[in-house]
Amino acid sequence: MRSIVVLHHFLCLLLLLSHLNSVSSWKKEEFRNCDQTPFCKRARSRKPQHCKLIATDVAIQNGDLTARLITPKNFEQNPDEDSSEIASKPLILSLSVYHNGILRLKIDEDPSQNPPKKRFEVPDVILPEFESKKLWLQRHTKEVINGDSADSFVVYLFDGYEAVLRSDPLEVFVREQTSGNRVLSFNSHGLFDFEQLRVKKEGDDWEERFRSHTDSRPYGPQSISFDVSFHGADFVYGIPEHATTLSLKPTNGPGIEHSEPYRLFNLDVFEYIPESPFGLYGSIPFMLSHGKSHGTSGFFWLNAAEMQIDVLAPGWDSESSISLPSDQKRIDTLWMSEAGIIDSFFFIGPKPKDVVKQYTTVTGTSAMPQLFATGYHQCRWNYRDEEDVKNVDSKFDEHDIPYDVLWLDIEHTDGKRYFTWDRVLFPNPEEMQKDLASRGRKMVTIVDPHIKRDEGYHIHKEASKNGYYVKDSSGKDYDGWCWPGSSSYIDMVNPEIRSWWADKFAYTEYIGSTPSLYIWNDMNEPSVFNGPEVSMPRDALHYGNVEHRELHNAYGYYFHMATSDGLLKREKGQDRPFVLSRAFFPGTQRYGTVWTGDNTAEWEQLRVSVPMILTLGITGITFSGADVGGFFGNPDTELLVRWYQVAAYLPFFRGHAHHDTKRREPWLFGERNTELMREAIRVRYTLLPYFYTLFREANVSGVPVARPLWMEFPEDESTFNNDEAFMVGNGLLVQGVYTQNAKDATVYLPGDETWYDLRTGTAYKGGKSQKVDASGAIPVFQRSGTIIPRKDRFRRSTVQMENDPYTLVIALDSSGKAEGELYIDDGKSYEFKNGAYIHRKFVFSNGKLTSVNLAMSTSAGPKFLSDCTIERIILLGHLTKSKSARVEPTNHVTEVELGPLQIRTGVRPSVLTIRKPNVKVSDDWSIQLL
Ligand code: NOJ
Numbered sequence: 001m002r003s004i005v006v007l008h009h010f011l012c013l014l015l016l017l018s019h020l021n022s023v024s025s026w027k028k029e030e031f032r033n034c035d036q037t038p039f040c041k042r043a044r045s046r047k048p049q050h051c052k053l054i055a056t057d058v059a060i061q062n063g064d065l066t067a068r069l070i071t072p073k074n075f076e077q078n079p080d081e082d083s084s085e086i087a088s089k090p091l092i093l094s095l096s097v098y099h100n101g102i103l104r105l106k107i108d109e110d111p112s113q114n115p116p117k118k119r120f121e122v123p124d125v126i127l128p129e130f131e132s133k134k135l136w137l138q139r140h141t142k143e144v145i146n147g148d149s150a151d152s153f154v155v156y157l158f159d160g161y162e163a164v165l166r167s168d169p170l171e172v173f174v175r176e177q178t179s180g181n182r183v184l185s186f187n188s189h190g191l192f193d194f195e196q197l198r199v200k201k202e203g204d205d206w207e208e209r210f211r212s213h214t215d216s217r218p219y220g221p222q223s224i225s226f227d228v229s230f231h232g233a234d235f236v237y238g239i240p241e242h243a244t245t246l247s248l249k250p251t252n253g254p255g256i257e258h259s260e261p262y263r264l265f266n267l268d269v270f271e272y273i274p275e276s277p278f279g280l281y282g283s284i285p286f287m288l289s290h291g292k293s294h295g296t297s298g299f300f301w302l303n304a305a306e307m308q309i310d311v312l313a314p315g316w317d318s319e320s321s322i323s324l325p326s327d328q329k330r331i332d333t334l335w336m337s338e339a340g341i342i343d344s345f346f347f348i349g350p351k352p353k354d355v356v357k358q359y360t361t362v363t364g365t366s367a368m369p370q371l372f373a374t375g376y377h378q379c380r381w382n383y384r385d386e387e388d389v390k391n392v393d394s395k396f397d398e399h400d401i402p403y404d405v406l407w408l409d410i411e412h413t414d415g416k417r418y419f420t421w422d423r424v425l426f427p428n429p430e431e432m433q434k435d436l437a438s439r440g441r442k443m444v445t446i447v448d449p450h451i452k453r454d455e456g457y458h459i460h461k462e463a464s465k466n467g468y469y470v471k472d473s474s475g476k477d478y479d480g481w482c483w484p485g486s487s488s489y490i491d492m493v494n495p496e497i498r499s500w501w502a503d504k505f506a507y508t509e510y511i512g513s514t515p516s517l518y519i520w521n522d523m524n525e526p527s528v529f530n531g532p533e534v535s536m537p538r539d540a541l542h543y544g545n546v547e548h549r550e551l552h553n554a555y556g557y558y559f560h561m562a563t564s565d566g567l568l569k570r571e572k573g574q575d576r577p578f579v580l581s582r583a584f585f586p587g588t589q590r591y592g593t594v595w596t597g598d599n600t601a602e603w604e605q606l607r608v609s610v611p612m613i614l615t616l617g618i619t620g621i622t623f624s625g626a627d628v629g630g631f632f633g634n635p636d637t638e639l640l641v642r643w644y645q646v647a648a649y650l651p652f653f654r655g656h657a658h659h660d661t662k663r664r665e666p667w668l669f670g671e672r673n674t675e676l677m678r679e680a681i682r683v684r685y686t687l688l689p690y691f692y693t694l695f696r697e698a699n700v701s702g703v704p705v706a707r708p709l710w711m712e713f714p715e716d717e718s719t720f721n722n723d724e725a726f727m728v729g730n731g732l733l734v735q736g737v738y739t740q741n742a743k744d745a746t747v748y749l750p751g752d753e754t755w756y757d758l759r760t761g762t763a764y765k766g767g768k769s770q771k772v773d774a775s776g777a778i779p780v781f782q783r784s785g786t787i788i789p790r791k792d793r794f795r796r797s798t799v800q801m802e803n804d805p806y807t808l809v810i811a812l813d814s815s816g817k818a819e820g821e822l823y824i825d826d827g828k829s830y831e832f833k834n835g836a837y838i839h840r841k842f843v844f845s846n847g848k849l850t851s852v853n854l855a856m857s858t859s860a861g862p863k864f865l866s867d868c869t870i871e872r873i874i875l876l877g878h879l880t881k882s883k884s885a886r887v888e889p890t891n892h893v894t895e896v897e898l899g900p901l902q903i904r905t906g907v908r909p910s911v912l913t914i915r916k917p918n919v920k921v922s923d924d925w926s927i928q929l930l
Pocket of ligand 1: 381409410446582597658
């Protein structure tokens with residue numbers, strides 16, 4: 001026995017070493033493909049019209065349209081078909097309608113039939129207030145579709161839209177009321193299948209084996225699959241996380257040799273490769289479609305089990321006799337999940353921003369970050385010791401590079417026991433943090449969910465005593481291998497355990513932590529080095545007797561939630577948490593930030609980081625980024641510089657690297673390259689007022705900070721498939737450079753208005769591709785018709801910028817108009833929720849700029865005050881040569897003259913500038929050009 005244990009430990013050690021020295025590339029064979037995943041293989045092999053269910057007993061109950069789904073009596077089972085595929089008991093369906101164009105479809109087993117177990121329904125994702133948005137259906141109308149033998153039932157959905165339940169053949173769809181055009185439909189191809197739970201009989205072999213692992217599957221097959229069609233769609237997007245293009249390529253059907261479906265199964269994947277449908281660290285089962293004819297629509301399936309999704313190439317169903325209305329373009333998709341129920345949402349759009357708003361009405365908008373978190377973060381596995389930290393910190397100042405946060409990876413702990421410090425390397429963690437804080441800087445430390453099984457470790461002692469660990473299938477604490485060696489995993493699904501975990505972040509518990517310390521959650525898929533597919537066995541057990549398979553994709557979400565609650569609790573709800581997480585699920589946006597995990601220092605990885613981050617944005621998680629420079633390997637200097645230049649415009653901006661790589665802080669590559677990286681980071685800092693305003697927009701409406709071009713130009717077909725460029729808000733277009741030795745770049749500038757080069761102010765005509773200089777920086781343009789707020793003074797970090805004056809850059813459209821916004825609050829607390837903020841709208845028209853209050857007025861007057869002024873106003877595209885401007889209500893006249901576009905040595909005065917209007921950002925005022 002002892003020798004088996006020793007052998008096991010030895011093998012685990014080897015595993016650990018292979019993780020540490022992961023110079024090897026992606027180990028495909030460690031992960032299951034669809035053919036090795038029985039539920040996926042079964043679902044993929046089904047033919048159209050497989051589903052024989054019909055809807056009966058259709059009624060309005062509790063404001064929903066409800067039905068029972070049954071197999072008709074006269075249906076003869078095909079002897080070739082597996083009997084498990086035939087639903088013997090009825091299923092229960094309900095359709096509910098919510099405000100603003102949301103339809104919810106639920107299908108589950110019928111509880112009155114006493115199923116062996118209640119299937120898992122994911123709690124804590126849907127916002128509690130969502131239920132209050134339900135429209136209580138009062139009535140339905142009946143109609144006969146296509147000469148069906150049974151009625152279809154029609155209910156009101158939204159202005160101009162209705163939802164239809166067709167009973168035989170079973171189908172649910174959303175259509176436009178007047179044209180009758182479909183928008184979204186469910187089971188139009190009859191691929192719906194729902195494996196109901198059964199009691200195991202003698203001879204049933206339900207075990208599944210993969211490599212050396214056996215999954216006992218005590219409840220047998222319980223998968224669900226169905227088809228969803230997006231009508232009027234040219235492209236589909238979403239369902240992160242995959243390292244692939246923004247518009248999702250078909251994975252099955254004519255012309256596709258062999259492709260895996262898009263997999264959603266949170267996994268720790270070493271050195272993932274770009275251009276793959278393989279599942280990565282997080283899962284969001286939300287797909288959007290966009291097309292010229294309908295606009296945008298979306299479909300979201302709230303389910304936390306392994307999911308696989310096929311995008312079907314046109315003609316995939318050519319052999320079937322189904323005929324859907326053919327005048328519209330359509331994209332069909334097949335959705336397959338191992339377990340759970342159907343709890344799904346149809347979003348009618350029809351504009352891109354409507355769909356993200358509809359989705360975030362269900363799952364929440366992103367939390368408002370602290371201002372510091374929107375600056376630059378410096379990380380490395382690992383900054384060795386306090387000396388190293390001091391050194392790196394002071395080098396930023398020496399090289400005049402602003403940054404806000406210094407990060408410590410796992411080596412700062414005492415033997416990978418989180419919440420502790422290696423006291424040899426970090427003897428005075430409090431002083432270290434205070435020293436950083438004296439320059440306005442923060443620190444982030446890592447806290448992972450695997451807990452070292454060490455009786456001397458207080459977290460382990462409490463967790464094992466209280467029964468807080470996930471159990472294995474035999475009911476013992478699950479024991480797996482991760483960084484600390486033998487580890488157990490906190491069962492974060494239980495609210496009581498989450499609350500216990502949150503308390504661990506109190507200053508009295510997390511010794512050595514101070515108010516300027518924030519947290520990084522890693523390995524929370526969860527990663528288990530010796531587990532199946534580097535994760536937890538699916539038959540492990542959670543609180544409430546829920547199998548791991550049912551909630552796998554939500555495990556990391558709960559961990560992130562509990563950590564975020566911990567930071568909230570330690571400052572009694574006064575300080576906005578900052579927690580970065582690798583795993584994610586719908587709703588993650590409410591708890592913090594995510595990054596795209598272990599990428600590699602290659603050009604193609606820089607390229608794919610853009611669609612990955614855009615995809616996260618349109619599926620709710622706007623605050624995301626990729627490791628700058630690439631985690632594995634050593635980027636060549638040009639790649640590193642380009643990476644900084646692109647990432648400076650993406651929401652979460654952090655440099656990070658594996659411990660095997662060479663040091664790569666921005667000052668290590670010669671003066672010219674330091675200058676280029678400094679410039680990239682500084683531009684980010686000048687634009688922070690704009691970014692912060694956009695984060696607030698995302699917080700209010702769900703619209704992401706970084707947006708695909710089609711979100712701003714939904715009519716322009718040339719944008720639908722473009723994932724090399726992106727918009728920051730509605731005002732900036734950023735074109736990445738993803739190849740070596742590029743002196744220039746070709747940029748497609750959408751719309752018919754002019755665009756202004758951010759560095760030179762040069763005007764470019766929209767509606768076509770332009771070849772532009774890309775030598776010293778990547779091309780970035782301001783859209784005409786927008787006003788962008790900046791802070792141009794160089795400082796060490798965001799804290800020192802607080803009282804700096806603003807610059808407004810106005811890019812006029814062809815009718816001489818422009819608009820923009822500025823949002824300001826204290827940058828850290830929740831007082832903004834009580835009205836303590838400034839929100840202005842700047843409107844330029846007829847030669848006059850006006851600042852209008854957008855903040856809600858309170859009888860007690862403004863709760864957030866700022867003495868900040870506007871020191872410069874730059875006018876791009878202004879043709880008349882004004883010499884002065886009158887400021888109201890002070891009624892003073894100020895000069896208008898040529899000034900530099902950027903405050904830098906060597907930049908010539910070339911743009912019309914209103915100098916020193918010295919109006920306050922918090923006041924109402926106007927400035928008329930004379
Ligand atoms: C894996 C993470 O993805 C990486 O960023 C981190 O440096 C290592 N774990 C060590 O904590």
